[in-house]
Each structure stands twice: as structure tokens, then as C-alpha cells.
Amino acid sequence: MVNSIESDLEQVFKTCQLLDFKWIDPQAISVRQWVRFKCTWGCRNYGARATCPPNVPSTKDCRAFFKEYKRAVLFHFRDAKTTREERYAWTGEINRRLLELERAVFLRGYYKAFVLYVDTCRICEECTTTRDACKQKMASRPAPDALGVDVYQIARNAGYTIEVLTDPTQAMDRFGFLLLD
Numbered sequence: 001m002v003n004s005i006e007s008d009l010e011q012v013f014k015t016c017q018l019l020d021f022k023w024i025d026p027q028a029i030s031v032r033q034w035v036r037f038k039c040t041w042g043c044r045n046y047g048a049r050a051t052c053p054p055n056v057p058s059t060k061d062c063r064a065f066f067k068e069y070k071r072a073v074l075f076h077f078r079d080a081k082t083t084r085e086e087r088y089a090w091t092g093e094i095n096r097r098l099l100e101l102e103r104a105v106f107l108r109g110y111y112k113a114f115v116l117y118v119d120t121c122r123i124c125e126e127c128t129t130t131r132d133a134c135k136q137k138m139a140s141r142p143a144p145d146a147l148g149v150d151v152y153q154i155a156r157n158a159g160y161t162i163e164v165l166t167d168p169t170q171a172m173d174r175f176g177f178l179l180l181d
């Protein structure tokens with residue numbers, strides 16, 4: 001059964017045209033060291049973007065962050081793009097929408113609202129390599145994987161299908177998070 005806080009927030013999601021979502025328990029969001037290792041070895045964004053490792057809190061602090069929330073929402077996005085540039089433009093636009101959602105939820109009184117983007121920030125065309133140099137500090141947010149979250153497991157536990165893709169033109173399933181009290 002949906003309680004009054006959830007039904008109130010779902011009106012905001014509807015206004016923001018975010019209709020594909022599931023409520024999840026933030027206490028079930030596990031932070032894994034192997035995810036951090038994957039970011040550190042094997043990702044081109046390591047040290048190259050202001051919201052990616054090593055410009056993020058320790059996994060210990062990430063665990064503590066999730067423990068401080070009572071509710072979370074997983075937003076699903078799916079599309080196929082041909083080029084890397086098209087993929088980046090798509091996820092950048094989604095991230096801007098998530099930021100608008102966070103603001104709308106915050107202004108409704110849910111002061112702890114915090115979103116995690118579906119991909120590395122991409123609010124600016126060119127990112128910086130450190131947090132201090134970030135060009136839009138008010139708008140930058142990390143992606144869940146940058147915080148050590150196993151997004152595949154969370155999505156599957158919530159009932160979504162997500163698979164490893166073998167061709168960059170295949171349809172992608174992306175997930176953004178909203179944390180709430």
C-alpha cells in the first residue's frame with residue numbers, strides 16, 4: 001500500500017514526467033569495494049571527472065550516507081543510441097531532469113532529498129579533474145556506481161531487467177536514484 005508521503009511524492013514525479021520508478025529500501029543499497037576497484041582500474045573517467053573516483057568519499061563514508069535515509073526511489077530510463085556523443089547527450093539530459101526533480105522535492109519540504117545521476121555528471125560539456133575546480137558545484141552529483149553501488153543488483157532486486165551489453169548500439173537501461181527521509 002502506498003502511504004501518504006509516497007503518494008505525495010509520486011505527484012511530483014508525475015509533474016517531472018518521471019513515470020518509470022520503483023520505491024526501494026535505502027538500507028538494502030549495499031556499497032561494494034569491488035565496484036570502487038572497477039572505477040579505479042578499467043574506467044576512463046578515473047581521475048578525469050570531478051564526480052568520479054578519486055574525487056568521491058571513501059566507501060566507508062558512502063555506506064554511512066545511505067544509512068542516513070529512510071526512503072529511496074529508483075528511476076529507470078531505456079533507449080538506444082548509435083554514437084558515444086548521442087549517449088552522453090542523452091544521459092546529460094536525464095541528469096538535468098533528475099536535478100530538477102531533486103529541487104522540486106526539496107521545495108515540497110523533503111529537505112534531505114539528494115539524487116544520484118544515471119551516469120557521470122555531464123552537466124557541463126567539459127568536466128574538470130577535481131571537485132575544487134568543478135564549474136557548477138550546485139548542480140554536480142555523483143553516479144551511484146561512483147559511490148560503490150552495485151546498480152545491476154539493485155535494479156534486478158527491484159524487478160528490472162538489466163544485462164551486460166555486447167554492442168554499444170543496443171538499448172541501454174540506466175538508473176537514477178532519489179534519497180529521502
Ligand code: SF4
Pocket residue numbers: 049050051121122123124125126127128133134135136137139140141
Ligand atoms: S558540474 Fe560540470 S565540472 Fe562539475 S562535475 Fe558536473 S560536468 Fe564536471
